[in-house]
Amino acid sequence: MPVTVSESKVSVELANGSAVEILVFGANVISWRSPNVDGHGVKERFFLSKKSALDGSKAVRGGIPIVFPFFGSPNREEHKVFPSHGFGRTEKWKYDGIVSETKSSTSVKFVLEPSAHIKVKFPFQFILQYIVTISLHELSTTLRVTNPASSTSTLTHQALLHNYIAAHPSSSITIAPLTDLTYTDKVKGGVEVVEQRALVDVKESTDSVYKGAPGEYHVRWTGGGVDIKTTGFPDVVVWNPQKEIGSKMADMEDGGWERYVCVEPGFVSAWNTLAPGETWVGTQIFRPL
Numbered sequence: 001m002p003v004t005v006s007e008s009k010v011s012v013e014l015a016n017g018s019a020v021e022i023l024v025f026g027a028n029v030i031s032w033r034s035p036n037v038d039g040h041g042v043k044e045r046f047f048l049s050k051k052s053a054l055d056g057s058k059a060v061r062g063g064i065p066i067v068f069p070f071f072g073s074p075n076r077e078e079h080k081v082f083p084s085h086g087f088g089r090t091e092k093w094k095y096d097g098i099v100s101e102t103k104s105s106t107s108v109k110f111v112l113e114p115s116a117h118i119k120v121k122f123p124f125q126f127i128l129q130y131i132v133t134i135s136l137h138e139l140s141t142t143l144r145v146t147n148p149a150s151s152t153s154t155l156t157h158q159a160l161l162h163n164y165i166a167a168h169p170s171s172s173i174t175i176a177p178l179t180d181l182t183y184t185d186k187v188k189g190g191v192e193v194v195e196q197r198a199l200v201d202v203k204e205s206t207d208s209v210y211k212g213a214p215g216e217y218h219v220r221w222t223g224g225g226v227d228i229k230t231t232g233f234p235d236v237v238v239w240n241p242q243k244e245i246g247s248k249m250a251d252m253e254d255g256g257w258e259r260y261v262c263v264e265p266g267f268v269s270a271w272n273t274l275a276p277g278e279t280w281v282g283t284q285i286f287r288p289l
């Protein structure tokens, strides 16, 4: 089905009204619309703050920001020149064309290699490939991190897909299964906690990094839900700032925290090291109810 390419965005639409929009800046999937499983009512599945910059001036507040080569604040020496969450989400990627196209599914690819200004700050070779596949009732995104064979050093990195899932009201949102997992509670100063809840909620400001995550998540809210299946991501982050933090974020639309939850598959509680020629792959598949 038609793939529309402009300087700043790539759009794909399928016959059933499913559609995806990907900014070349950050290869961010800023919009995915799909019908309900009953085939009716095409709905926007991702949150995008109305106050978010989309001109490449700063990270997008919504969609799926790509976090690479590290998550959170930089603590390795080679990362200290970068802002939190690294540069994957704030670099201009290259649209690399259609990978596959049928009546029911289309895959497009984006690539990021070190630009001149990245090379100055980050003296490591890498090739990132990001494949976005839209089908009639699912969306998948795959991130491949390669340390090129020509590289003379290992590449040590983290990676995370920072999904802003449209869900409302936030008081009704639940995420499962996370029971018995250990998580770092960043709202409470980074204490380690064992999750006791069968259904995790975000009624209070939540910023939790779960380790050894199951790779399959059921996100539910009043009148809706989405299942996320992942491979390659050993951890998952659950984040909603709620009003106390969200209202202080310059690019957060008024009340935005009421309309999303971030459920973020990641490789973030440890470091992955790639020898020259090695590749790491992380994939997520979204299936709305």
Ligand code: TA6
Pocket (backbone or CB within 6 Å): 059, 072, 084, 085, 162, 186, 207, 237, 239, 262, 264
């Ligand atoms: O993934 C959760 C988190 O690490 C939170 O701590 C919060 O900082 C969020 O990411 C958004 O980060 P940003 O740099 O986009 O404001």
